[in-house]
Amino acid sequence: MDPYIAANRANWDERVGIHVRNSTGFYGIDRLKAGGDTLHAIELAELGPVAGKRLLHLQCHFGLDTLSFARRGVIATGLDFSSTAIAAARALSLVTGLVADFVEANVYDAPAAAGAEFDLVFTSWGTICWLDDIRRWAAAAARCLAPGGVLYLADMHPAARLFEERDRRLVLSYDWQTPPERPLAFDDATTYNGDPTPLAATRTYEWQHPLSSIVDAVLGAGLRLTMLNEHEVLPWHAFPMMVPVGDGIFGLPPGHPRMPLAFSLKAVKT
Numbered sequence: 483m484d485p486y487i488a489a490n491r492a493n494w495d496e497r498v499g500i501h502v503r504n505s506t507g508f509y510g511i512d513r514l515k516a517g518g519d520t521l522h523a524i525e526l527a528e529l530g531p532v533a534g535k536r537l538l539h540l541q542c543h544f545g546l547d548t549l550s551f552a553r554r555g556v557i558a559t560g561l562d563f564s565s566t567a568i569a570a571a572r573a574l575s576l577v578t579g580l581v582a583d584f585v586e587a588n589v590y591d592a593p594a595a596a597g598a599e600f601d602l603v604f605t606s607w608g609t610i611c612w613l614d615d616i617r618r619w620a621a622a623a624a625r626c627l628a629p630g631g632v633l634y635l636a637d638m639h640p641a642a643r644l645f646e647e648r649d650r651r652l653v654l655s656y657d658w659q660t661p662p663e664r665p666l667a668f669d670d671a672t673t674y675n676g677d678p679t680p681l682a683a684t685r686t687y688e689w690q691h692p693l694s695s696i697v698d699a700v701l702g703a704g705l706r707l708t709m710l711n712e713h714e715v716l717p718w719h720a721f722p723m724m725v726p727v728g729d730g731i732f733g734l735p736p737g738h739p740r741m742p743l744a745f746s747l748k749a750v751k752t
């Protein structure tokens with residue numbers, strides 16, 4: 483296996499247990515169990531009606547959004563390369579009684595692992611940064627779609643991903659694109675949900691994908707772009723200075739210059 487993928491998978495395998503334990507309430511597990519769901523206003527508004535659709539959720543983590551779609555009447559399949567994530571997703575499906583298939587696979591292998599007859603391929607919030615080859619991702623997603631099917635992607639904006647917060651200022655910190663063979667390397671002692679449990683597999687690798695590369699990859703996969711939006715909000719505190727501006731939604735503080743924090747796109751297979 484690719485050493486970068488192996489390192490990332492070891493890290494995600496370890497994070498899952500901490501995320502499912504949910505000591506900080508970062509994840510909406512209780513909300514899902516209580517009959518609600520974990521999808522956000524952005525993706526719900528942009529997707530429109532989903533009931534009855536065959537959906538493939540790429541990089542589904544432990545299945546919160548996949549099962550939220552199932553609650554909305556979707557025929558849902560979640561895919562992730564982490565075996566502990568897939569096991570946790572199946573357990574959550576049993577506990578909640580929400581039915582979905584869960585498949586363990588690298589996202590690039592999605593067509594072989596999950597099939598090619600989906601009405602909707604969905605991926606959101608912290609997914610494409612883990613992938614070295616955005617064209618390969620788009621081609622795989624396109625192959626999973628039935629004719630007329632739609633790819634939906636929502637994630638942190640590539641411009642916002644160039645910054646880190648230091649002393650309450652956003653500082654330009656990263657190149658805008660990452661060569662596949664020279665990823666950004668990080669060593670974080672803990673995961674992002676605020677739980678102090680130390681990680682053993684600390685090393686991760688990420689890639690910056692410019693907006694033009696993402697759009698080019700989607701078009702290159704033979705899809706027709708039907709929506710490209712930019713948003714001043716994100717569903718997590720990407721920068722500590724961010725403040726709540728809605729239900730599970732955060733933005734830059736009042737008075738700070740506005741910039742796009744998220745983007746979303748839809749593309750159809752004709």
Ligand SMILES: C[S@@+](CC[C@H](N)C(=O)[O-])C[C@H]1O[C@@H](n2cnc3c(N)ncnc32)[C@H](O)[C@@H]1O
Pocket residue numbers: 487490494495541542543544545546547548561562563564567587588589590606607608609612613
């Ligand atoms: C930040 S989480 C995505 C969270 C997502 N918003 C959700 O539904 O909860 C990123 C996920 O990508 C998965 N992942 C990373 N690289 C992958 C790859 N190459 N193939 C499949 N899954 C991958 C990780 O295991 C992790 O579950």
